[in-house]
Amino acid sequence: MSTHLQRIREGIDAIMAAAIADPRNTTKPACKDGCFHCCKEPVYATKDEVIDSLTHEHREEVITNLRKWIATVQPSGLLNVGYPEAIKYRALQAWCPLLKAGRCSVYAQRPKECRFFISADAAVCADDTRRNAEAVFGTITAAIEYAALVEIKKVEDGGTMIADHLGVLLAKHLLNIELDSAMRLELNRESIR
Ligand code: SF4
């Protein structure tokens, strides 16, 4: 396991715990074990964090899930869109390939984006027609999230990272399939700002 990634994960977890405990945040997360509606959102990650999260034991199961993800998302055309609309993506019911029986199979090593994603209202998360970014991110202030991003950029490798849909990165790593993705360009442009 990468020490570098572990530092990022621990940094985010500490920032999120402080944000949740902050008395100025009067709403609190509804997130709990076994709640997983958020795992059909588009999820973006870096190549390093995806590879680092995988273990040999669950490789075959991830490959089975991944083939379903590719068969669902690729024909939709949403991989060719930079920042696909979350509601359109959720309508595909393209669950994250790392989800196993309603739980994240890589929870301790999950990508930073999943660590940020909390909600004050599980009912909003469950309803594919009501997605509302303010509700989803209700307990985190923009300032706290910005501080977390600054911390991440301090330890990331200055723009050489490869970021994309988690499924696209898995497809390359596990199946050696190159999927066209507009998000790779968008995310890597952001990382060098
Ligand atoms: S973000 Fe929403 S769906 Fe995900 S764990 Fe929290 S309440 Fe549940």
Ligand code: SF4
């Ligand atoms: S990596 Fe885990 S937490 Fe993130 S979307 Fe996939 S299953 Fe959900």
